[in-house]
Amino acid sequence: MKKYWHVINIGLQNTLVYRVNFLFRSVFGLIPLMATIYLWRAIYAGKQSDDVAGYTLAGMTSYYLLVTLVDMLTAVNEDDWQIAGEIREGNLNQFLLKPIDYLTYRLCLFGAGRLIYTVVALGPVLIFILVQRKFFVLPPDAATFGLFVLSVGMTALLQFFMSYTMALLAFWVLEVSTFIFILFAFEYIAGGHLFPLDILPPVLAKILYFTPFPYQLFFPVGIYLGRVRGDELWQGLAIQAAWVIGFYLLGRFVWSRGVRKYTAFGG
């Protein structure tokens, strides 16, 4: 176990190098966020009532602010590119020779990376939320907030395991970036980056809830805003946990198949 603490430590130091880069990224990221908020304000201004599919303007604004927060805490940054790169360029050799579990190793680096990113990005994001505080709602009660935190944790794991599995495709194909972008596109729309999934026609939303995508982002935000409640909430948490375990096992399986194909190219 101790060796993985070292990995986390190294991960922290390595990502600290990119702190300015992270700061730029989080500040630039606020511009499209601002634009989306303006867009919704214009939509609400053109309507008679303060209601779109059960969202008030404040609820809608909070949705996008929370998406930014959860994304900051859980999004896979460059881990998938790095894993694919290590496979392609043969750098995986050193891990195969050491008594270290690659998935755990990668998970530690992912955690360290997210920690640094959050520390750097939290400043600009909090200032932004403060400016928008009129439109920022708090969770209905402490229990809801607790479940939100639990769900965010599972979201991070799900994000990681999905990206990990995807990156392992590099064992079979030379260029995985297109596949990563295709997966990202689905995540972007079916995960709730663009709009809250419960403004979709109910049938469509119901079907989506069985795919892994909503649990990569929308679900914890839905809990926070009190949009997911009662039985739906427990059922959702169960499905989320199932997807986390499912992708963990799939990642392990794909790894064991992939390593057999691995040719240690370039050494």
Next chain:
Amino acid sequence: MKVESPKQALENVVDQRLTDTNAVSSSSALRRYFSIYTTLWRNSIVREMSFKMNFILWIFVELLWFALQLAFMVVIYQHTNRIATWTKWEVVMLLGASHLIQQIFSAIFLTNIVQLSEFIRTGKLDFMLLLPVNTRFLISFRQVDLGGFVNAASAIAVMIYAGRQLHLSPSAAQVMGFVLLAASSVLVHYSLMLIVASTSFWTVRAQGIVWGYYNLFNIARLPDAAFRGFFKVFFTLVLPMLLVANVPVKLLAQKLSSPLEMLLLLCLSLVCFAVSEGVWRFSLRRYTSASS
């Protein structure tokens, strides 16, 4: 022959390259640059065709993202009839136009500009300074990304469909105007992105900033009337993102509040280009190569 220090030699080369620019104006030089560009095109086609599968997959990725933007607007218009003054099909047309402009920009310039910081970091820019062509021409046009043109076609198809839904029958003058305005929009993106990429002469890792600029394309596809205050002024006059796709579409959809909007876009595109030329020349003099 006088012995130069490496630094002097580099400065002389940069000076020469910068004065070469003047030669572009004569017609024989134009013909020469045209033939160089034809060769660059041929090289790009050969390169793309050696990775056919990848070429097709990238087109698919871009199509998917375009479809996603359209889906977003379709979902929004399930819940409202207008965004400020914009109706559904007008916004679809706007998405089409901004995608068209973005794809043409990507096809001609994007890869080249993103690579600039890499050339500076590794010192490969040396080789380009030594070639007897205008260096800005070379770093701007080195590669063509053919997939961009395929995706531009899909954008045009969406625009035509939206135009039909709006019962538009644009005159030849309107279409010409659209092409001219779209071209100046591409010029805006190109100039601004070159300015951003020129920071590579100062910081080693400018690629992040270049991709940061790419974020701004997200604003260009939103209807201008939704924005207010400082945000609107900034993204109209300083970084004209709210003009680049909006104005050409407003011309086609007859939504222009005054012809001055077109004039503003045309003027700003020329201003952006002039500023980028100034920044480029100023930055290039800072170039110290990598290994010396």
